[in-house]
Amino acid sequence: MKRRDHADLGAALFVLGLGVVAAWQASVVPVSPLYGQVGPKAVPYVVAAGLVLLGGLLTASALRGGWSRDIEELQEATPTNWRALGLLLAGLLANVALIGPFGFTAAATVQFALVAAAFGSRAHLRNLVIAFVVSLSAYALFVKLLGVNIGAGVVEALVFGAPE
Amino acid sequence: METLSGLAMGFGNALTLANLGWALLGCFLGTAIGVLPGLGPALTIALLLPITFSVSATGAFILFCGIFYGAMYGGSTTSILLNTPGESGSIITALEGARMAKNGRAGPALVTAAIGSFVAGTVGTLGIAFLGPVVVELALQLGPAEYFSLMVLCFVTVSAVLGGSALRGLTSLFFGLLLGLVGIDLQTGQPRLTFGIPELLDGVNVVLVAVALFAVGETLHLAWRHAEGKAEVRPVGRIWMSRGDWRRSFWPWMRGAGLGFPFGVMPAGGSEMPTMLSYYAERKLATPEAQKEFGTTGAIEGVAGPEAANNAAAAGVLVPMLTLGLPTSATAAIMLSAFQSYGIQPGPLLFTTQAELVWTLIASLFVANVMLVVLNLPLVGLWASILKIPQPQLYAGILVFATIGTYGISNSVVDLILLYGIGIVAMFMRRFDFPVAPVIIGMILGPMAEQAMRQALTISQGDWTTFVTRPVSLAILVVALLALLGPRLYGAWLRRVAA
Numbered sequence: 001m002k003r004r005d006h007a008d009l010g011a012a013l014f015v016l017g018l019g020v021v022a023a024w025q026a027s028v029v030p031v032s033p034l035y036g037q038v039g040p041k042a043v044p045y046v047v048a049a050g051l052v053l054l055g056g057l058l059t060a061s062a063l064r065g066g067w068s069r070d071i072e073e074l075q076e077a078t079p080t081n082w083r084a085l086g087l088l089l090a091g092l093l094a095n096v097a098l099i100g101p102f103g104f105t106a107a108a109t110v111q112f113a114l115v116a117a118a119f120g121s122r123a124h125l126r127n128l129v130i131a132f133v134v135s136l137s138a139y140a141l142f143v144k145l146l147g148v149n150i151g152a153g154v155v156e157a158l159v160f161g162a163p164e
Numbered sequence: 165m166e167t168l169s170g171l172a173m174g175f176g177n178a179l180t181l182a183n184l185g186w187a188l189l190g191c192f193l194g195t196a197i198g199v200l201p202g203l204g205p206a207l208t209i210a211l212l213l214p215i216t217f218s219v220s221a222t223g224a225f226i227l228f229c230g231i232f233y234g235a236m237y238g239g240s241t242t243s244i245l246l247n248t249p250g251e252s253g254s255i256i257t258a259l260e261g262a263r264m265a266k267n268g269r270a271g272p273a274l275v276t277a278a279i280g281s282f283v284a285g286t287v288g289t290l291g292i293a294f295l296g297p298v299v300v301e302l303a304l305q306l307g308p309a310e311y312f313s314l315m316v317l318c319f320v321t322v323s324a325v326l327g328g329s330a331l332r333g334l335t336s337l338f339f340g341l342l343l344g345l346v347g348i349d350l351q352t353g354q355p356r357l358t359f360g361i362p363e364l365l366d367g368v369n370v371v372l373v374a375v376a377l378f379a380v381g382e383t384l385h386l387a388w389r390h391a392e393g394k395a396e397v398r399p400v401g402r403i404w405m406s407r408g409d410w411r412r413s414f415w416p417w418m419r420g421a422g423l424g425f426p427f428g429v430m431p432a433g434g435s436e437m438p439t440m441l442s443y444y445a446e447r448k449l450a451t452p453e454a455q456k457e458f459g460t461t462g463a464i465e466g467v468a469g470p471e472a473a474n475n476a477a478a479a480g481v482l483v484p485m486l487t488l489g490l491p492t493s494a495t496a497a498i499m500l501s502a503f504q505s506y507g508i509q510p511g512p513l514l515f516t517t518q519a520e521l522v523w524t525l526i527a528s529l530f531v532a533n534v535m536l537v538v539l540n541l542p543l544v545g546l547w548a549s550i551l552k553i554p555q556p557q558l559y560a561g562i563l564v565f566a567t568i569g570t571y572g573i574s575n576s577v578v579d580l581i582l583l584y585g586i587g588i589v590a591m592f593m594r595r596f597d598f599p600v601a602p603v604i605i606g607m608i609l610g611p612m613a614e615q616a617m618r619q620a621l622t623i624s625q626g627d628w629t630t631f632v633t634r635p636v637s638l639a640i641l642v643v644a645l646l647a648l649l650g651p652r653l654y655g656a657w658l659r660r661v662a663a
Contacts (some may be wrong), residue, residue, distance in 0.1 A: 096580050112560040
């Protein structure tokens with residue numbers, strides 16, 4: 001019970017922090033030389049104030065015991081699966097790192113295999129094959145059929161020829 | 165009579181071969197994705213938004229309508245066969261439907277859900293066709309001040325009235341408002357909340373946020389609590405309803421549809437309330453023998469009523485979206501941004517400036533509804549087999565398509581980082597029970613509300629009292645305040661009386 005209260009407090013402080021960051025960003029909005037009854041700063045300040053207020057109320061609620069204990073889903077929840085979460089985050093990171101230099105298909109294939117492994121699949125080779133086929137067909141569908149560019153790279157150049 | 169001539173024109177357009185093809189594709193995609201646990205219409209439409217670059221507006225919206233209705237159908241299949249509701253509206257369906265499936269009555273449960281959805285979809289779409297023009301007449305009287313007040317009401321109902329906690333709902337809403345502020349201020353051209361990053365000058369894309377909240381966040385949350393093991397898919401059995409089943413389903417369908425539609429139309433969108441009310445009503449009204457089945461072997465009334473209410477409410481949500489430009493559900497918000505990407509602003513003028521598009525859209529809702537009831541019952545075996553796609557490959561695939569949806573818009577790695585960053589926030593929101601729909605609604609409606617407010621203040625020459633001196637505006641604000649404080653004051657009063 002005690003640990004959960006800390007978790008709620010963390011969430012509440014995050015909201016509070018978001019409000020403070022919003023207020024800082026609102027304060028650096030340049031003042032407009034154009035005439036207007038309400039400048040560009042007013043609404044950002046209102047939203048920032050709202051977030052600070054809500055963060056404060058959430059903090060108060062967390063200090064009074066928090067709300068997580070009322071969430072039914074958490075009562076029977078299994079413990080954090082660090083392996084799954086780690087592999088999934090690695091998949092996301094791999095995608096961000098690879099999509100620029102190597103293109104969509106390569107990045108998506110690596111991401112697919114890592115995410116599938118995160119959810120307990122052990123057929124890594126098969127996953128890589130499925131991933132390659134799925135991402136290359138998705139690429140063909142979006143780029144060739146719909147005309148939406150989703151990032152050409154090494155594999156795309158080999159299959160469809162160099163981009164013009 | 166505007167409605168009848170409008171519908172005639174709409175059907176003329178919707179029944180062309182190309183448009184029937186879009187509707188069929190939409191129904192098919194929508195059902196398939198609605199069946200997948202955890203994926204709903206909002207995410208599907210968000211992922212398909214890039215097609216707005218290359219497809220005509222009419223074709224795209226027919227596709228989106230098919231997805232919208234199709235996903236509702238698919239969601240009930242999952243609730244019944246897997247006992248995993250795909251979206252909030254089908255939680256109640258799972259209560260009785262999964263019990264029926266457990267007792268070998270999956271067939272009748274699926275049929276009553278499908279026909280109930282058809283009945284409710286038809287009632288709801290008729291409601292849109294006849295109520296829409298009336299609301300437009302009223303909406304044309306409203307000025308920016310009234311619009312701003314309406315949006316405030318919308319904010320309050322979607323975040324504070326629905327869901328578990330007003331505090332957390334409002335926090336989600338303000339997070340959405342904050343995201344909506346990022347970018348260049350439309351009226352003065354000043355950059356706001358961009359942290360000096362040039363990619364943020366264009367603002368945060370709503371597709372990105374929707375994909376982050378519904379796909380990335382959901383997948384991360386599943387991984388967080390992932391335990392090996394497989395959910396059991398119940399066998400479908402015979403797709404058939406006995407005469408008794410028909411008799412027991414008929415009035416629940418009607419009552420559910422009648423209950424759901426008004427809830428959808430009011431800016432209190434959301435299908436939790438009408439489905440719950442329908443469930444309790446049917447439980448009360450059932451015959452004594454049927455009442456025994458509630459909560460034990462599964463009562464067909466408890467599937468027929470809520471399922472109809474759910475679909476009618478979903479149809480009702482389109483009324484404020486098309487006539488006022490006010491989205492009250494996440495799906496409606498995404499559809500609104502699809503309109504915007506065609507340079508069309510939904511609102512009272514839509515029915516005159518884009519009459520052909522609006523009526524074709526409404527006609528294709530009827531078409532989609534018929535297609536779904538004809539397609540779904542014979543194909544239910546196919547949908548059930550989608551449920552058998554193994555989880556690892558399914559979620560891996562979802563994340564690949566999430567990347568396409570985001571990277572396809574801008575080809576920017578900054579957007580991908582933002583996608584995953586907001587996805588991680590969404591994972592924690594799921595864990596701490598913050599609702600995600602208010603984020604999308606705040607993000608889309610926030611900038612519109614700011615614009616309306618600034619216009620109103622320009623008209624009143626900076627006089628803030630304009631919002632409370634104009635009677636309609638004041639009335640709407642009072643309703644919003646009552647919606648926010650009413651339940652709390654009532655609770656406090658109850659405690660005082662009890663003490």
